[in-house]
Amino acid sequence: MSTLSVNNPVAFYAPLKAPTYPTPSGDQKIAQHFWQCLELCGWTPVLASQLRSFSRHGELKHQKRLARLGKWQANKLIKHYLRLPKVQRPTFWFTYHLYHKAPDWLGPRVSQALNIPYVIAEASVSEKQLHGPWRYNFRATLAALHQANAVISLNPKDLTGIQPYCQATDVCHYLPPFMALPEQADLPQSTIRQQLAQQYGIPENQPWLLSVAMVRPGDKLASYRYLLNCLQSLQNVPWQWIIIGEGQALNQLKKEANTLGTRIHWLGKFETTQITPWLQTCDLMAWPAINEALGMAILEAQMYGLPVITGATPGVCSLFSDTPTQRGGLIIPQQQPENFKHGVYELLTQPKLRQQLSQQAQQWSHQHHSLFAAAQQLKQWLTPLIGNPD
Structure with missing residues (x-):
């Protein structure tokens, strides 16, 4: 628990995965982007808790145990904040990503006790959970939404689902997915590509096709298999498939992809900085995005000017222009x-x-999905609730 001895402090909490969570993921990356966005607005986010409220299998006993732990931590936070001078207390509470598997047991309680605005980014509602295994968590999610002073969604599909559970429709806002603009590369693209080709044994003069995603069972594996079947029927044209990601289904995928031999390059798990050279030098990104909520890797590719071919889901489509002639890639119906x-x-x-x-891709993403554009919009919505940061 951090002391909020900063200017315009904001209590930041992510019940599914904290921004500091050790395993990288798209969800964690979005949390980090919101953190940066708040900083750009003039607020100072401080991590309120690293409590993970995630209930994988929906056991009621486990959900109730996490609820008790969350309430205990919330009460501890309240006592801590009330001991601070008012200027050092949170200006508002900001929760990133809550749903029936990972509800927020802290934010509503702390916000009410401190009489500060409660803001949610990225919530989703699955009405079938009203009587399902996660019904206990589901009710907590609905209560949080009803209390929230602002609810921000990066997915237009989620926005439609959460509106009936909020105080009023005007507290719900759609914010296009966003991230920081890429920094200029130190070396020419051709030089970086040449270095990567030599290091990883990839033919430099063939098109490089990139996929960046965890290789785990379920939708991710289904997307990889979809793309694998596609490429198996395109062996008459030159290409090299570069896969960045690892997971429980990796060995299974490697077995299924055995017929493509040295055309596939399994790079494993990379940090963000290690992925950048590939975004700068590959020829296209391909990702079917089966049941993909957003697809931040797709947006990142566009930021670097990497053409994308992907599957059409509401979240993925929100990353592209509605006008086909302005899109930085091809969107194919599922x-x-x-x-x-x-x-x-x-x-x-x-x-x-x-x-x-x-x-x-670069023109559209830089104009509509930059960190700066998101910060301007976020500040416009939150300032009436909170006041203008210094």
């Missing part, structure tokens, strides 16, 4: 493998198309 294969073939064989999409 369950259309032949169309997806044709799109991959087009991108592999048409360098001019890739160049055109690259320019559109």
